[in-house]
Ligand code: JHZ
């Protein structure tokens with residue numbers, strides 16, 4: 001197996017076995033056609049990039065029925081609004097600025113840019129979510145971003161001052177094509193800003209459910225710097241973000257164009273000190289993950305024996321790995337509630353738990369709720385205070401298996 005970035009040798013460190021496409025919520029009776037692949041992760045001994053060993057074809061994951069909506073969390077809406085305002089104030093200040101977003105989804109970030117009348121383009125292959133963005137007044141091109149598409153955008157719209165991608169770059173195995181596309185599209189002084197789950201947080205929190213088909217790469221400053229270098233870019237800033245269980249926002253500029261911030265050297269040094277990308281560290285992470293799985297399964301079986309009612313909360317893409325790796329079926333968790341219309345009335349991939357709307361949660365409340373959307377814990381617990389007041393408890397499995405709630 002070769003590194004998708006540099007062709008270096010990969011050291012496998014975790015194996016989750018046969019796993020389904022994570023955002024494929026089948027209809028009851030229609031699960032025979034589910035697609036499975038081998039979910040295993042390795043790290044490159046040359047460039048240090050952690051990555052999946054097997055990839056799923058992009059059209060299987062991102063298509064007209066792709067269900068995820070960025071706007072499903074109030075915290076994320078505020079996060080993207082703040083980011084848009086910051087880009088407007090710091091990077092999009094020239095006479096006729098232009099920003100391109102890769103994976104704009106339902107337009108949550110670009111809507112703020114569009115409202116200011118600033119030139120923009122979202123590149124989004126999933127037709128359904130792209131239509132939602134367009135309906136909000138966002139200019140969208142329905143395509144997978146890659147070198148050829150970048151060249152066409154450059155020819156039609158001119159250079160971009162900012163190329164931005166949230167929770168998208170780490171989804172794209174074909175990085176050479178992406179970075180040469182960004183190279184062709186970006187103005188001489190422009191920046192490529194992207195934010196994705198941080199390998200350091202995944203290891204520290206044992207948040208193994210960040211590992212699923214869509215998340216092909218697990219970035220850190222060390223590997224992103226090496227990746228940028230191959231295309232004449234320099235890592236000039238890093239910012240740790242609390243969202244989605246811990247992310248880093250990376251800023252790349254053309255080599256020599258901007259002075260790197262001190263945060264870059266700081267994060268690189270911290271990663272070296274933690275030996276973050278060494279196979280031994282990552283194998284130790286995998287061992288903690290296996291222990292967490294055993295703890296979670298033991299807890300759910302104990303609760304079943306006690307006759308407790310357990311629901312899942314949040315039919316996340318992440319939960320595909322948890323439910324299938326732990327073998328959690330409807331015998332252990334009755335159903336999952338979720339606010340996303342396209343997931344309701346469907347079944348979770350592989351594990352086949354029914355997905356119901358949020359109103360099912362209180363009708364009646366369960367004894368325990370397995371918080372599959374643990375990255376939104378604060379937001380969800382704040383709006384579900386009545387559940388705890390009724391004696392309910394939350395089950396979390398990050399960083400270790402524990403319950404939260406009434407004594
Ligand atoms: P959430 C997806 O991952 C897929 P998922 C993708 N690969 C990625 O990287 C991230 O998004 C960005 C629901 N919900 O954000 C909505 C409630 O029901 O953790 C969502 O279905 N009630 C692109 O799917 C799910 O939970 C609520 O109050 O792991 C959350 O999904 C809230 C806040 C959410 O991402």
Ligand code: SAH
Pocket residue numbers: 058062063066068069070102103104105123124125126129143144145146165166167168171172
């Ligand atoms: N940026 C949003 C959406 C993340 S979901 C957020 O952070 O909430 C990831 C998105 O990337 C999906 O909507 C998917 O369709 C899109 N995507 C996948 N491959 C892509 C590519 N090559 N170019 C552009 N978008 C892509």
Ligand code: ZN
Pocket residue numbers: 003004005006007008044045046047048049
């Ligand atoms: Zn490599």
